[in-house]
Amino acid sequence: MKNAQNTENTKNTTNAKNTANAQPDAKKRSKVPLLAILPVTVTSLVIGLPFVVGDHPLRWRAGSLTPSLVLHGSPAEKGSRTDDTVLADGSGAAREASGAAADAGTPTGPALKVDKPWKAGMPEWGVQIFWEDTKEHGDAYVEKQARVQADYLVGLKANAVSVSFPFYTEGRTSTKLAAGRGTPTPERLDTVLRVFHEAGLRTTVRPTLDEAALVPPEGWRGNITPTDKAAWFASYEALLGPYLDVAQRRQAATFVIGTELNSMEGQPGWKDLIAQAEKRFKGEVSYDANWDNYVNGRIAVPVTRLGVDAYFPVKAADDAPVEELVAGWETWLDKKSKGALPRIVLSEAGISAMDGAYRAPGDFYAKRRVNPAVQANWYKAVCQVVRERKMAGVYWWSVSFGADPKAAPKEHDSRLNFAGRPDSEREIRACFGSDYPGPGTAAAP
Known part of the structure; x- marks a missing residue:
C-alpha cells in the first residue's frame, strides 16, 4: 500500500505487473414546487446559495500514496481519496485547518458496535482501510474519521478491519526503511485502533512498503534487491518496533510483518525478525x-498464518454468471491445494467496477466504462469461494481512511473503490451476514 496516489499507484503497479506475469496462464434533489409560493427573497436565497458555496469537489494532492498489493491505478486513476482530501460535504483538510468543530459527516448518535464480535473459529469479515496520514490533520480529526469509518464498517456487517499504511525506502537496492509523509505516528495509530476496538472490530495492523521510489511498474515491492540483506532486516526491525508495541497495547489480533515482498521470501533474516516481533506482540x-x-x-x-492478496485473473465476459467466476477462482486455487483452506485468509480481494475487469481484477491503470455489476458479481463469487473452501475470511480492498464512505464515487475516483456503490455494498452485506460458521478448528490441508 502507499500514498493515496502513489500507494494506490503502487498497488496498481503491483497488480498490473502480477497480472501481466500471469497472462500466459491464465464509497435527490426533490423538486420543491413550494418555492413557487415562497417570498421572492427567500426563493432567491435558496437558489443562489449553492452557487456561492459550491459543491466542494474532491481535491487531490500530487504524489499521494495508496496501498498497493497486486495492481494499482493509472496516474489518472490514482484518485483514491486520501486523508488530505476535501470531501464533497466540505469536510477535510480545509475545515480542519480552520478549526471547524466538526465535519458534516461526523457521527452525532452513539457509536455503532458489531452485533457479533469475532471469536476464534469465526470468519473474519473485513475491509482494508488504507491510511495515509498527514500532519495537517489534528488528533481530533483522526479520532473523528476513525469513528466515521468504524460506523460504516459496522453498517456493512463487518467484524474485522485491517489498517494499512505506508512506509518508505530509497530505491530497489536500498537497505534503509523508514517512516515518511503518510506514515502515521504510533500515537495516532493508537487512537485509531482504540476507536475500532471500541466498536467491537477485530483489528489488524499492516505496514506496507510504498513503491513510489521503486519506479513502477518495472520496480515494485516484490522485486527489491537490497545490497545488504542483514542491514535491511535490521532497519525493518527498528521501524516496526513502536508499531508492534501499539498493536500489543491496543489488543490487535494480527500484525502483518510483510506484504508482497516476493523477492525477499526465503531470506534467513525473517526468522530473527519474527522472533523479535513475537517478543513485543x-x-x-x-x-x-x-x-x-x-x-x-x-x-x-x-x-503463524498466511494472507493472500488475491487478484486472480479470470477470462470471462462482463455478463458472465457468478458460477463461471467461481470456477475461475477454483482453477487458480487448485494449483496450490484442493479442498478446504481453513488457515488462509484473503487479505485483499477486490476488483474495478468497469468493463473488462475480470481479466485483471486489480488493475488500477485502466479506466474503462464504469460497470457496477462487474464488481458486485465478483464480490458475490469470491464470497462463495471463501465459504466453499472454508477459508478464514476476506478483507475487501478498500476504503481510504480520509474519505467519506457514504459518498458516491466520482468519475476520477479509482474504479476499484466500492464505498458508495450500492450494488457492491449489498453483496458485501449479504456475504458478511451469511450463515457461514467459519473455518472452526479444522486442520490445514
Whole structure:
C-alpha cells in the first residue's frame, strides 16, 4: 500500500505487473414546487446559495500514496481519496485547518458496535482501510474519521478491519526503511485502533512498503534487491518496533510483518525478525503473499498464518454468471491445494467496477466504462469461494481512511473503490451476514 496516489499507484503497479506475469496462464434533489409560493427573497436565497458555496469537489494532492498489493491505478486513476482530501460535504483538510468543530459527516448518535464480535473459529469479515496520514490533520480529526469509518464498517456487517499504511525506502537496492509523509505516528495509530476496538472490530495492523521510489511498474515491492540483506532486516526491525508495541497495547489480533515482498521470501533474516516481533506482540504475526507467488510455490516466511492478496485473473465476459467466476477462482486455487483452506485468509480481494475487469481484477491503470455489476458479481463469487473452501475470511480492498464512505464515487475516483456503490455494498452485506460458521478448528490441508 502507499500514498493515496502513489500507494494506490503502487498497488496498481503491483497488480498490473502480477497480472501481466500471469497472462500466459491464465464509497435527490426533490423538486420543491413550494418555492413557487415562497417570498421572492427567500426563493432567491435558496437558489443562489449553492452557487456561492459550491459543491466542494474532491481535491487531490500530487504524489499521494495508496496501498498497493497486486495492481494499482493509472496516474489518472490514482484518485483514491486520501486523508488530505476535501470531501464533497466540505469536510477535510480545509475545515480542519480552520478549526471547524466538526465535519458534516461526523457521527452525532452513539457509536455503532458489531452485533457479533469475532471469536476464534469465526470468519473474519473485513475491509482494508488504507491510511495515509498527514500532519495537517489534528488528533481530533483522526479520532473523528476513525469513528466515521468504524460506523460504516459496522453498517456493512463487518467484524474485522485491517489498517494499512505506508512506509518508505530509497530505491530497489536500498537497505534503509523508514517512516515518511503518510506514515502515521504510533500515537495516532493508537487512537485509531482504540476507536475500532471500541466498536467491537477485530483489528489488524499492516505496514506496507510504498513503491513510489521503486519506479513502477518495472520496480515494485516484490522485486527489491537490497545490497545488504542483514542491514535491511535490521532497519525493518527498528521501524516496526513502536508499531508492534501499539498493536500489543491496543489488543490487535494480527500484525502483518510483510506484504508482497516476493523477492525477499526465503531470506534467513525473517526468522530473527519474527522472533523479535513475537517478543513485543502476543497476537498473530502474519505475512501477506501476492497471489502469483502463493499459487506457484511455497511462501518461505515462518509466520503463524498466511494472507493472500488475491487478484486472480479470470477470462470471462462482463455478463458472465457468478458460477463461471467461481470456477475461475477454483482453477487458480487448485494449483496450490484442493479442498478446504481453513488457515488462509484473503487479505485483499477486490476488483474495478468497469468493463473488462475480470481479466485483471486489480488493475488500477485502466479506466474503462464504469460497470457496477462487474464488481458486485465478483464480490458475490469470491464470497462463495471463501465459504466453499472454508477459508478464514476476506478483507475487501478498500476504503481510504480520509474519505467519506457514504459518498458516491466520482468519475476520477479509482474504479476499484466500492464505498458508495450500492450494488457492491449489498453483496458485501449479504456475504458478511451469511450463515457461514467459519473455518472452526479444522486442520490445514
